Amino acid sequence: MQVTHAAEVRPAPEADERVAKSSRVRRLLVRPEMGAVAGAIGVWIFFAIAAGSRGFLSWRGTANYLEVAAQLGILAVAVALLMIGGEFDLSIGSAIGACGIIFALLSAELGWNVWLAMLASLTFALLLGVFNGYLVLRTDLPSFIITLGTLLMVRGVTIGITRQVTGRTVVSGLDDVPGYDTIHTIFASDVTIGGAGFSIAIVWWLGVAALATWVLLRTPFGNWIFGVGGNQQAARNVGVPISLVKIVLFMGTAVAAWLVAMIQVLGARSADVVRGTGSEFTAIIAAVIGGVLLTGGYGSAIGPVFGALIFGMVRQGIVFMGVDPGWENAVLGAMLVIAVLVNRYIRTLAMGARR
Amino acid sequence: MRHRSIQLIALFVAVMLAMVGFGSQTLGQDTGDRSDLRFVVVTHGQASDPYWSVVQNGVNQAAKDMGVQVEYQAPDTFDMVAMSQLIDAAVASQPDGMAISIPDADALGDSIKAGVDAGIPMISLDSGSDVAADLGMLTHVGQTEYEAGVGAGQRMGEAGVTTALCVNQEVGNVALDDRCRGFTDGLAESGGTVELVEVKLNNPTEAQARIEAALSTNPDVDGILTLGPTGAAPALEALRGTGQLGTIQLATFDLSPDVLDAIESGDILFAIDSQQYMQGYLPIVLLTLYATNLNTIANPVLMTGPGFVTKENAAQVIELAAAGTR
Numbered sequence: 001m002q003v004t005h006a007a008e009v010r011p012a013p014e015a016d017e018r019v020a021k022s023s024r025v026r027r028l029l030v031r032p033e034m035g036a037v038a039g040a041i042g043v044w045i046f047f048a049i050a051a052g053s054r055g056f057l058s059w060r061g062t063a064n065y066l067e068v069a070a071q072l073g074i075l076a077v078a079v080a081l082l083m084i085g086g087e088f089d090l091s092i093g094s095a096i097g098a099c100g101i102i103f104a105l106l107s108a109e110l111g112w113n114v115w116l117a118m119l120a121s122l123t124f125a126l127l128l129g130v131f132n133g134y135l136v137l138r139t140d141l142p143s144f145i146i147t148l149g150t151l152l153m154v155r156g157v158t159i160g161i162t163r164q165v166t167g168r169t170v171v172s173g174l175d176d177v178p179g180y181d182t183i184h185t186i187f188a189s190d191v192t193i194g195g196a197g198f199s200i201a202i203v204w205w206l207g208v209a210a211l212a213t214w215v216l217l218r219t220p221f222g223n224w225i226f227g228v229g230g231n232q233q234a235a236r237n238v239g240v241p242i243s244l245v246k247i248v249l250f251m252g253t254a255v256a257a258w259l260v261a262m263i264q265v266l267g268a269r270s271a272d273v274v275r276g277t278g279s280e281f282t283a284i285i286a287a288v289i290g291g292v293l294l295t296g297g298y299g300s301a302i303g304p305v306f307g308a309l310i311f312g313m314v315r316q317g318i319v320f321m322g323v324d325p326g327w328e329n330a331v332l333g334a335m336l337v338i339a340v341l342v343n344r345y346i347r348t349l350a351m352g353a354r355r
Numbered sequence: 356m357r358h359r360s361i362q363l364i365a366l367f368v369a370v371m372l373a374m375v376g377f378g379s380q381t382l383g384q385d386t387g388d389r390s391d392l393r394f395v396v397v398t399h400g401q402a403s404d405p406y407w408s409v410v411q412n413g414v415n416q417a418a419k420d421m422g423v424q425v426e427y428q429a430p431d432t433f434d435m436v437a438m439s440q441l442i443d444a445a446v447a448s449q450p451d452g453m454a455i456s457i458p459d460a461d462a463l464g465d466s467i468k469a470g471v472d473a474g475i476p477m478i479s480l481d482s483g484s485d486v487a488a489d490l491g492m493l494t495h496v497g498q499t500e501y502e503a504g505v506g507a508g509q510r511m512g513e514a515g516v517t518t519a520l521c522v523n524q525e526v527g528n529v530a531l532d533d534r535c536r537g538f539t540d541g542l543a544e545s546g547g548t549v550e551l552v553e554v555k556l557n558n559p560t561e562a563q564a565r566i567e568a569a570l571s572t573n574p575d576v577d578g579i580l581t582l583g584p585t586g587a588a589p590a591l592e593a594l595r596g597t598g599q600l601g602t603i604q605l606a607t608f609d610l611s612p613d614v615l616d617a618i619e620s621g622d623i624l625f626a627i628d629s630q631q632y633m634q635g636y637l638p639i640v641l642l643t644l645y646a647t648n649l650n651t652i653a654n655p656v657l658m659t660g661p662g663f664v665t666k667e668n669a670a671q672v673i674e675l676a677a678a679g680t681r
Contacts, residue, residue: 050375060447068440163553169526172461196447197469264436268462277432318375319444322426326402327378329431334371338364345360 032291033303035343039289040306042342043313043335051320059194061320069312070201071260075279076286076304077205077212078256082249083287084216086229086296087143089250091132092283094154095257096276099125100264101158104171104271114179118262125258128154129251136250137243151280159273172270180266187259188266201263205305208256212301225249230297286311289339310339392423394642395445396635398456398481399438399528400429403557405584406609406631410481412679413635414454421643426450433525433556435462442466452476452642457483457490458528464490476645478638481631482530484656493645494652496637498629498660500533506661507534507580507606507627508541508549514624516578516604517547520569524556524586531582534608538580547578554586562589563596570597578604584611587626591617610664615676619669628672629660632680 028034047056055061075092082089099121106117132150136143162169174180187204190197216222224245227235236242257276265271288294289310290303314335318328396414400407411427418425428445430437435458443466445453453470457463457479470477471491479487479495487495511519519542521535539549552569554562566589570576579594581587587607594600606624607614609631617623637657644650664672675681 055444055448058447058449061444064440064443064447067443071436163526168532170459172459175461267465268435268439268459269464270435270459270461272435272462274433275436277434316440316444319428319441320448321375321379323375323378324427325429325431327374330374331371331378334367334374338367338371341360341364341367345364348360 032298032300033306034291035346036290036303036306036310036339038346039339039342040309040313043310043317043339047313047317047320051317054320054322056317056320059196061316063193063196063198065312065316066202066309067199067312068316069308070199070205071263072279072282072286072311073205073305073308074201074208074256074260075253075283076290076308077209077301078253079280079283080287080290080292080299080301080304081212081216081225082253083284083292083294084229084296084299085225085245085249086232087136087246087249088147088284089132089253090144090147090280091128091150091154092253092257093276093278093280094151094158095125095128095254096261096264096279097271097273098128098154098158099258099261100271100275101162101171101273103262103265104174105162105165107177108171108173109165114177114183118183121261122255122258125254126251129254130247132254133243133247133250137246147280155273155277162273169273170270171272174265174269174271184266187262199263199267204259204263205308208259209301209305216301221245221248226297282311285336289336289343291343307339311336389422389643389647390424392451392643392646394418394423394425394452394454394639395448395450396425396427396454396638397438397441397445398427398429399433399435399458400456400481401431401433401556402429405611409679409681410631410635413632414639416680417636417639421639423639423643425639433458433528435459439463439466442470446470446473446475449473450475451646452478454478454480454638454642456481457486458530460486460490467491476642478641480634480638481629482528488655494641494655494657496634496641496657496659498658499656500530501537503608503627503629503661504534504537504539505541506537506663507608508538508547509544510625510663511538511578511580511604511606512542512545512547514578514604516542517545518573518575519547519549519578519580520552520566520573520576521549522552522554522562522566522579522581522586522590524554524562524581524583526553534582535580542578549580550576554589556585559585559589559592562586563592566590566593567597570599570603576603578606581605581607583607583609584614587611587614587617587623591622594622610672610676610681612673612676615664615669615673618664618666619673621666624665626664627660628662628664628681630662630681631659633659 102121102124103117106112106120107114132147135146189200224240227240228242228245264275286307287304290307292299314332318331414425414427428441446469453475467490477492479492481497484495484497484499521538523531523535525531542549554565579590581590590605594603600622604624608627610626610628614626672681
């Protein structure tokens with residue numbers, strides 16, 4: 001008797017899923033910034049429908065929320081780099097007030113040359129960054145606490161010195177200072193498109209973001225930032241100069257605060273001791289919406305750009321919709337939670353089945 | 356996990372839309388023949404300041420009476436940069452008119468000029484009386500602060516005060532600084548001197564402590580002027596605490612239920628009422644008349660104050676204040 005064996009058809013060997021190709025779209029969606037991009041598109045569509053006829057879609061309206069986004073975005077990008085490196089800087093709000101006051105006191109009250117006054121306030125920012133970084137490294141305390149302390153100290157000194165010198169808390173008269181026009185053009189001028197003035201802060205914002213992205217993704221220093229934030233001990237073992245990286249990152253956030261201070265002071269023609277209050281938190285929020293993890297070691301510089309854009313659109317979009325200011329914070333808070341949830345959802349979706 | 360994420364997102368979207376619905380100021384207005392007129396009011400009045408909620412009541416009542424739509428916007432801290440961005444947004448929404456306060460003409464000037472150049476009729480209220488005409492306002496509705504301060508100083512001098520404190524709860528607001536300046540000059544007419552005490556708008560405990568400290572370092576003080584209810588309340592407490600209520604003459608700007616009760620019982624000598632309800636009400640009326648009839652006011656400043664509230668008229672004003680209109 002012949003036993004016929006049905007020819008066993010062995011299935012073609014399955015491709016090893018470890019080397020499977022994932023689609024381009026999936027790879028794009030996994031990037032840390034994509035959640036923020038999706039969020040930004042969603043928010044834009046929402047306000048385009050709800051407030052489009054009330055000015056949100058007009059050139060003026062666009063210039064308006066872009067200006068808000070730009071000032072926040074400069075801070076958000078610098079803060080994002082620092083957060084990727086595993087630290088927080090809560091002193092930037094006070095730094096904005098201090099840099100602005102230093103510039104105004106030197107140029108308007110004491111008659112210094114505008115460029116020297118600008119350099120003096122920049123020097124202050126750099127020194128503040130070094131101070132923050134040094135304290136964090138030396139004391140080994142969480143940077144949250146250290147920079148909270150510098151936040152209060154800087155704000156207090158700013159108010160004290162200003163009142164001592166001028167008797168008030170606002171230093172004005174900047175437009176009478178010689179050289180004002182040139183420096184105003186650099187930091188606070190407008191480009192007119194479609195009848196509306198687009199602030200030059202937008203150019204600064206995109207420039208800072210481009211620089212930060214290049215540093216993060218194309219230089220060894222960028223790798224060091226990820227390393228220090230991801231696993232500090234391992235980074236130290238591999239030979240990454242931790243101290244240098246952290247101090248430079250703190251200097252970065254302080255310089256971002258200086259830039260925003262210059263933009264605000266030259267735009268408003270005056271410096272105020274309370275400027276920048278609260279911006280340290282909105283910068284962190286924008287960075288988190290942009291995909292930066294609070295625990296460090298993960299994120300990008302592009303994400304916070306879209307995070308700041310979402311923030312600007314929401315803050316001004318609410319005004320276009322005519323919402324009573326009492327409810328404004330509530331709506332802002334809800335929108336931010338939504339943005340973060342959408343961000344997380346997209347990442348979970350993309351990080352799921354890779355095929 | 357994915358299902359739960361979507362549920363959470365949907366929940367928050369629903370919550371947010373509900374809040375937008377509650378907060379929207381121009382949905383469901385009464386229709387009238389002027390109901391398509393829309394005005395935007397932008398002030399520096401923080402929602403936590405009781406003075407400004409009366410202004411907002413005036414604005415809302417005027418909107419009802421005139422049959423027009425009005426939106427009220429203000430930044431949540433005294434931040435001129437944020438306020439200029441609010442003005443820009445309001446201008447971009449192309450309203451039929453705007454009413455704004457001008458606490459800092461340097462910082463807000465560009466945004467205001469952009470609005471005026473865009474052809475939006477604008478009226479200023481509360482602060483900025485000296486710059487209103489230059490900036491292109493149709494008129495200014497308010498009280499000139501320096502003169503009000505001088506009036507306060509003169510009255511205090513008549514009451515026999517020789518050394519006084521001026522308690523400022525919002526240093527940097529030019530209008531309040533002018534009040535203290537006027538007070539100093541007014542009291543100087545009868546030979547008195549004034550010292551400035553600075554407190555924070557939203558921290559009454561700290562403010563009270565500061566005033567008590569100032570009193571103990573200056574035992575000659577026999578008068579205190581506060582510039583608003585957020586300064587008057589801690590001053591009253593401070594005087595009660597040191598037992599000097601009645602020996603030190605206390606006067607204040609602006610009204611609140613506590614201030615009115617204190618006037619009635621004699622603890623506060625007088626209050627200067629700038630009648631902020633009118634400052635919210637009148638601009639809406641004037642803007643409506645301008646939009647429908649091109650009416651203008653010939654005076655550069657429509658003065659709503661100083662109005663003095665003393666023991667004689669306190670009782671009647673108390674009833675009105677309870678309704679949120681004084």
